[in-house]
Amino acid sequence: MSIEARNRLLPDWFTRIRTRQTVLPRFQRFEAWDHSRVTQMFNTILQDLPVGAGLILEIGDEEPFISRTLKGAPEKGERVTEHLLDGQQRLTALWRGLHNNYDDRTFFLNLLTDEETALPFYVDSIARWWKDDDKEFRPFWANNPKEQWNRRMIPLHLIEPDISAQQSFREWVKEAIDEQEERDKISDQVSLVRQKFASFNLPFMSLPVTTKKQTALDVFIKMNTSAAPLSIYDIVVAQLEAGMGKSLHDLVADTRKVCPNLSAYYSPEDLALYGSALIQGRAPTNATYMAKDFGLKLLENWDTFLNGVSRTVDFLEQERVFDAARLPTDVVIPVLVALWGVAPKGLDAEGRARAILRKYLWRAFFSNRYEKSTNSRALADFTELKPLVTGTGSSDPSIFKDGLHPLPEEQELADAGWPVRRDRLARAILALALKHGGADLADGGAATRASLAQREYHHLFPDAHLKRMGISDDQIYLSLNCALVTWRTNRNISDKDPERYLAERRDGTNLGDAEVKARLATHYIPYDEMVADDYPAFLKARATLIHTAMISLCAGGGT
Template identity: 65%
Template sequence: MSISAQNRSLPDWFTRIRTRQTVLPRFQRFEAWSYANVTQLFNTVLQGLPVGAVLVLEVGNQEPFLSRTIVGAPETGERVTEHLLDGQQRLTALWRGLHNNYPDRTFFLYLTDDEETGQPYWVDSIARWKNATDGDYRPFWANKPSEQWARGAIPLDLCAPGDNAVTKFNEWARKAIADTDEREKVKDRIWAIRQIFATFNLPYLSLPVTTQKDTALEVFLKMNTSAAPLSTYDIVVAQVEAGMGQSLHDLVSEVRKSCPDIESYYPAEDVVLYASALLHDKPPSNATYMEKDFGTMLVSTWEKLLKGISSATIFLQEERIFDAARLPTDVVVPVLAALWAEAPDGLDIEGRYRSVLRKYIWRAFFTNRYEKSTNSRSLADYTEIKAYLGKSRDAAPAVFDEKQHPLPEIQELVNASWPKKKDRLARAILALALRQGGYDLADGSTVSRANLPKREYHHLFPDAHLRELEVPDDKIYRSLNCALVTWRTNRNISCKEPERYLAERRAAAELGEADLVARLASHLIPYQEMIQGDYDAFLEARARLIHTAMQEICGTTKVDANIAPSLQPA
């Protein structure tokens, strides 16, 4: 078997996807990238950097595997000529982003300098949603060219290669940009950006049509699960040992011994590299780790770093964030480690650190602060928060800026998906609920690190019950419909409607209804809407409870006075 390497431009890939010549074998996992991954890919392409080669299997008269099209692509077309074995996430992101066909997201191009790379343009995205009475998606400004341009935002699909995008851009520009000279300048810039996409080369390795099915599967598995290239950490280990005569493996073992819980949140070796870079005011990137004197810097602040990692872990436990599976964004872990490394011990000043860092992590969880440019933003947050905690208390960090990073609106909370997925907002909602105590609905035990393995993700309105009501799956699997309960409670509730299983709890609880209300309140679950059984009203009511708690912990002053009754018995 021979594998040939070939070049293919992005427009050629798009043609093959559009005509269904290139499809996916059905055994591949589905689209898995976060919007942050998609954004990063587009900004990599705009920098003119490669994104790696993909792998295809040539197809003859008969497809060797059952297949499906890339998400968002036409499902009918010409004869299938190749199966995409590796590269699904990249090609799906490029296709969907440049066609703007994500249902709950819109990607925009901004013609300003990128804060991380210095590039004169960059890509980011915004969440989209509809209320029940809306005719169009919110936020409404994102539907109007003039308001898009007022924010410096150009829909990314207008930058796609092809004549259709040119026509669409010209129509958009006439509506968006009143000044003729400015419009022509923007057209010239968009033409240049369109050329970047039109000439972008995504190379591929091709397995010949004669490749046996078992051989193709073996190659697929090796490409996806068995490759073990030398890691950045391995290289840094060698540099430290060569330059300092000390073993970085031994130092990281010291971290695991003195702070064993850190690995519940973040790999010990990675947090050591990341936090060490921040402590020396350097971006946490491979370029920094590969610097000749990085090992020397790391060792020079070792004791401080140990203190910071330990304090960060304790702080996360105090906030009742128990592990990586319940952590909305892991970027906060090394930033916390670096900031706690600088913290004084005891009394009021330590209290100030705790208050500011609490606000920091919850704003990081609930806003899009780390969906883009995580390296530069984590360094900026470390630098700005450290200054804010010191003498420069008037200069609030960017992460606290409501205009740059607004907290989600109630409908965004309603739409947040199931928290078992790697969805930041969904996990943030669950984390905030657990912070209230998370008492089990039946036995009354509070959720803890020790009993977490015995807890399960429970549908407050059971999925079987909602399916009987013909509620679609994406609406059943909402973060607001989730609570962590013991496996016994989950089995006992099974598919019972809320009114029935809450009646059973009321009858069984020694303290009666008041005890049950308190247990629900410890998850920020509205009692009245639960017993009434109106799922939409329940989602809305719980979103308001979460919204109020979110605003309070994130340091805003907006509180909805109509929320408290939802936690009370009728």
């Protein structure tokens, strides 16, 4: 195999993109540059500086990889003649910027002196948006040639080195500028900039049509891991498509459609690797993902994975665990996916599996099982729990052994920190309250996935109130002093002492103390100690309530 270095001017690149001769292998990552990176590249070109080189694979009669067009480029055209292995971000930015087909930005050539380069022009962009019943993009001035020129800004697509763009510029300048002399002067400046783009050379290295698929893939991986590192997921995507002609991007996209709430818990891309490794009975490590047979086995077990994803999300919602922001440990997600993927469906067999997985879930939340060595322990838990879940055998899983992974005592629960932080035990306590209902203290609404977006972390004993009592911050910001309530309730309570705001709740309903006590009970909040304004006694009493419920859940029962 020989790699040949070549030159190619930007108009030639654009012709190939426009006619779909140059496309991307599907395993490439998607467009990633933000508008500031795009702007920086354009201004580098205006300074007559290089922006790097590309890499293409020449195509014969048949494409070796599944392909797609560059973002914003025509999807129909002539026969594909080359796959762009490296240079996607640069060419996509050049194409979209010079055609102004970004959804939320418009790029302009500013005919003002650039303070950094001292050039009499530079490229920049502005945000665009719709509002209410607008018939035009905002800001409105950006749609009007005269208003654009008042700011000395010319839409960048009018500078593209193409005959049609030149004609569009002539129409624009007539509408934007009244004086012919000024039109001529500006046209000369624009011609200079257009020539910079027309003569811009983006060199590339070319792999010949005789290059084997695996060789092209190896070159792609080596080039990308040395310059802009690929993730392991990117490499698995590439290997899967090279070896089997299947798109992992498509599979993961289907997963999002089948189970749209999955992303609330875990990245579908990462889960596809982690969960698939466990289903294969292998450790979820880079070595596993890079193994030659990993992609093939991933495809073989994909239906099991999808089944596990759907049932896991249903299970978590039934356990009232709604999102990653309140998840004590995310290691449970791939383990649950692998186990629910093989769990029996229906009647007592599913009931048995559910009880085992409930016990696993809550012990994982409350014990130190995943404090370290998470990959090996995740595999061990899958391996040990699988025969119990499927009913094919017996085992004594490590996660169920109190001697190895004891549950916290009441004092440990009382010492747990503020759950907004990534504190496993603090979040486990909050999760337990949500599991029990987590009703809002004022409106009585239960915690749901939708309502959590409107809820805030509330001090049951307000922090200002406790500070007046001389309580230190480390004793104020405790999980036992926290409940999720609506922002309206949080603002209404403010810094009032508990007896006062509970009285307001009691007076606000005809049901009196019974309703207030019922709402508190859904959080395992002791009423008497709150009314007595006895903070130490409150912490102790709530720790006891949480501990009792925890023991029941971690034994596989309910709350």
